[in-house]
Amino acid sequence: MTIEKLYHSFLKCSTISTDTRKIDSDCMFFALKGDNFNGNKFALEALNKGAQFAIIDEAKYATHDKCILVKNVLETLQSLATHHRKTLGTPIIALTGSNGKTTTKELINAVLSTTYKTSATKGNLNNHIGVPLTILKFTKDTEIGIVEMGANHQKEIEFLSNITLPDFGFITNFGKAHLEGFGSIEGVIKGKSELYDHLMSHHKVVFINKSDAKQIEQIGDYKKTILFGSNTIMASAQPFINLLFNKIEIKTHLTGAYNYNNIAVAIAIGLHFKVDDSSICKAIENYKPTNNRSQIIEKNSNKIILDAYNANPTSMIAALDNFGSLNESGKVAILGDMFELGEDAEFEHQSISDYSKTFNIEHIYLVGENFFKTKNIVKNVSTFKSFENLKNELINSPLKNKYLLIKGSRGMALERVLDYI
Structure with a gap:
């Protein structure tokens, strides 16, 4: 089946599911495989629980007329996500980095959702499965999409960027994370910078803190770069961060000076999308971290x-x-x-x-x-x-x-x- 035909079936469904324990009525079930499970075995169960279609890649499990046989379920999921992204044309902000990705994503979403209908990565579903699932949840009503991308080896961000096709991007930082996969801090920098490489090759927008020399070095004199940080000053962090934005005091619920950069980029992106200063301030002040993060x-x-x-x-x-x-x-x-x-x-x-x-x-x-x-x-x-x-x-x-x-x-x-x- 072609992606175009599968997409036509997808549009008839309420959502996507990969877990028979969480089947929504009229969803499209993707029978993914892992080291210790084979989703093909649960295709019939998914249909019996209300799924409208089950996408499988093993013919022996095609025991129902609502089973759709493809060559590879995971690759089909990824291709469908990219097709959906191209069809919708929704502006997408992508972010990666060694630390602070999820907090930054949530701050950006908090700011933009004051003015737009946004859709963002849930939790940290930021890998080769989570990213396409995130994109497939975007609808024609989504005005801005925010996609978090994680990686533990080189070429992974490049791969996820090719699925997401982002219009804007930001890297939180380069740190000593996943050294087992990246090999060294130099490997981390190269791997994370694949996002900037993708954006520049497609003439898209890059956000970088003006004081981050290492990141500026990665993009050189690229013209579509928005440098931020000039209109924000961190006042204190005892323990919560207080900062000044255009001489307006913002009292946050975030602890740690390391979160200042995450706040600053959320402000910068809000300004780029013409969110008013008052809405930006209220969104950041009202944001409270959860899930064991600071x-x-x-x-x-x-x-x-x-x-x-x-x-x-x-x-x-x-x-x-x-x-x-x-x-x-x-x-x-x-x-x-x-x-x-x-x-x-x-x-x-x-x-x-x-x-x-x-x-x-x-x-x-x-x-x-x-x-x-x-x-x-x-x-x-x-x-x-x-x-x-x-x-x-x-x-x-x-x-x-x-x-x-x-x-x-x-x-x-x-x-x-x-x-x-």
């Missing part, structure tokens, strides 16, 4: 910066810099392993361990197999090989009246600490 939580006698959604050496340093700058007493840091660092894991964990000791922090808990191997000769550092070991320590020696930073990679799930403080 959240401020109070529990019992403790105050907590919960930043446990993910971590890499760059974001860990930024979090420690911010935590160290806070004018608070009784500070305690609970840091979990950073994943996907490959052969750099030992060095990077030791570096973070050493760096954490340079701050006036009452006690530091290092959790995970990599942090457990670090060399620590100071009394205020404790290492734990597993979360269970840390849990027992917190139960036996409860933390009271402390100001905590909790940060680690997603696989560490350090938000579980909240159950024991």
